[in-house]
Structure formats: C-alpha cells, structure tokens
Amino acid sequence: MSCILHIETSTKVCSVAVTEDGAVLFEKVDKSGPSHAVQLGVFVDEAISYIDNHGIPFDAVAVSQGPGSYTGLRIGVSMAKGICYARGLKLIAVPTLELLCVPVLLYHEDLPEDALLCPMIDARRMEVYAALYDRALGPVRAIGADIVDGSTYQDFLNERPVYFFGDGAEKCKVGITHPNARFLPEVLPLARNMGPLAEKAFALGRFEDVAYFEPFYLKEFVASKPKKLL
Numbered sequence: 001m002s003c004i005l006h007i008e009t010s011t012k013v014c015s016v017a018v019t020e021d022g023a024v025l026f027e028k029v030d031k032s033g034p035s036h037a038v039q040l041g042v043f044v045d046e047a048i049s050y051i052d053n054h055g056i057p058f059d060a061v062a063v064s065q066g067p068g069s070y071t072g073l074r075i076g077v078s079m080a081k082g083i084c085y086a087r088g089l090k091l092i093a094v095p096t097l098e099l100l101c102v103p104v105l106l107y108h109e110d111l112p113e114d115a116l117l118c119p120m121i122d123a124r125r126m127e128v129y130a131a132l133y134d135r136a137l138g139p140v141r142a143i144g145a146d147i148v149d150g151s152t153y154q155d156f157l158n159e160r161p162v163y164f165f166g167d168g169a170e171k172c173k174v175g176i177t178h179p180n181a182r183f184l185p186e187v188l189p190l191a192r193n194m195g196p197l198a199e200k201a202f203a204l205g206r207f208e209d210v211a212y213f214e215p216f217y218l219k220e221f222v223a224s225k226p227k228k229l230l
Contacts, residue, residue, distance in 0.1 A: 022199060034069070066215045
C-alpha cells in the first residue's frame, strides 16, 4: 500500500494528484498558463487536506524532475522537498519525458510493436527537449536539446514509425515530413499519469536525497537582459 502526492510543473500546465496503489483519488489541473507559484500552493494544500481528512497513510511525494521550464521545475521541486522535510516523507523523481509516454502507452494500444516514442517539450524557436523510447520505455536515444529540421530523426524514421507528442511536437510538423512520422495531439505531462512510474520507484526503493536533489534542467538557465528605457 502506498499513498503518493504527485507534483507536475514542467510546462505551462500545473497539476497535482494523489494516488493510492495506482488509483487516482484526487486531482487538480490548471492549464491557464505560468502561474505555478500561486496555483501550486493552493492545489497542494487541498491535496494534503484530502489525505489527512480521509485518514490515509501518507508515504511519499513524487515530482516531475525535468527537463522543462526552469522556473516551473524549480517551483515544483522546492514544494516537493518542503513537504518531504515537514512530513518526513520519501522523495521520488519522475523523468518528465518518460511521464509524457505514459498516456500514450495507456490509451494508444494500437501502436505497432516496433514503434518508437518521441516525447517533446518546447524549448524555444525550433528547439525541443526530446528522447526516443521503445514501447517498454527502454531508452533508444538519450535526452537531448534538439534543433529540429527534416534530418533530425531521419535515421530512426527510415527504420520504423516514430510517434511525436508533447507541447514541442506541434511546431515540428513543418520540419518532420517523413512518411513514418506520426503526431499525437494534446499529450500533456499531468500529475495523474505519474502514478505508474512513481509506484514502481517506490516499490524498488528508488528515492532521492531530499537535501541534495535538484531538477534536471538539461541546459543552464540564461536570463534575458532587460531592455533599455529611452
């Protein structure tokens, strides 16, 4: 038996969920934009109140570890670590690109056996954070910051179908026109879908050091210079 609070803030979507043994007991989602600093605290308070009011033993906090929005990841991880410190809970890190694959595997059972999954998180311009996985979530190509054009995934597309999804995939349709390319719409990194990955980590005892854990930013944050006022 495990009750896990899940926090996902890697993109413009902010979501929180509570699962117990795979069942989603509580969920809150905000798709309105980057207001995580305000919205996340409200969602977490409601989730913890739900756990406490129902007398559920609280075991761990799972957080989406990145890559993704620098600010969003920092807010989510800080919140998760604070809860773990306050409650003496275990901390679980869920790779964000693997998280994006979960709903695809759950709701697209007709995927070919040899299909590759390519979750994409929007970075900037024609750049995305992406990786390639097989249907068992085995890594086929490591996570990278890809500047996408027609040749970016050519070697994989020549061999088998590749399914692209996530908030970075839409802008790549123009550049990726190979007949083996498939695009899946509206696949979001939601806290409710962290359950299978977090519960597996919990069962295997794969926990993070609360004091030293940091998000996986992939690239260093570069602050933009303020414009000069005339």
